Amino acid sequence: MRRLPFAYFLLLLATLSRAATASAAPELLVERGSFNFGTVAQGKKVQHTFTIRNNGDAPLQIKKLDASCGCTAAKPSASVVSPGKSAEIEVSFDSSSFSGKVAKTVTLTSNAGKTPIYTFTIEGTVLDQLQVTPRQVSLGVVSSSTPTQAKISVANHSNATVKLLNVSVTSTSLQIKPTIKKGELKPGETGTIEISVLAKPEAKILSGYLHITTSHPQKKEITVPVYASIPK
Secondary structure (H helix, E strand, C coil), X not given: CCCCCHHXXXXXXXXXXXXXXXXXXXXXXXXXXXXXXXXXXXXXEEEEEEEEEECCCCCEEEEEEEECCCCEEEEECCCEECCCCEEEEEEEEECCCCCEEEEEEEEEEECCCCCCEEXXXXXXXXXXXXXXXXXXXXXXXXXXXXXXXXXXXXEXXXXXXXXEEEEEEECXXXXXXXXXXXXXXXXXXXXXXXXXXXXXXXXXXXXXXXXXXXCCCCCCEEEEEEEEXXXX
């Protein structure tokens, strides 16, 4: 039986080695890519840890993490993940400047063959430390003879007692008389502001603003628009 030349054998071995190397690749697996933090009070910092796994047969390199805004930060527990191993992505979100429904993203860029870019999502609802309901008052038809009544509630979601100090009015077309029914709100309590509204004679467009002054250091004044329509 004729033997293959030694040089040919080395060439074959190198070719097989290159083929094996070329087929080796990292594979990114994310156990759960989204997190809902529910409802939190404004100012609370939310933290969550996402877990990733390298299901491939070559090291997974985490090249960078990009957060959607400066309020969100993320860092990996390791920059290189060996085959079969896992790593954690720690994400934190500062809710201080947000209210209502919020969705923020963190994008991971890696050397994974199939999914080199993956986006994590963190979402939920942020309650204002002082939540006003409604945010704007729509009174419907308002006359100049019979007052229209309305109520505004102020809920204290902060961790300190808050006082409603005063309510002033800005309007050239509405006569608005506000009354604070409960001026001191402990954490979790809700107060009410009642308003009595008349349209000014000959006004064509009825609108105005309530300016609620509080003792809260970050919410010293809350402005509530007021709208109405004239009788036909």
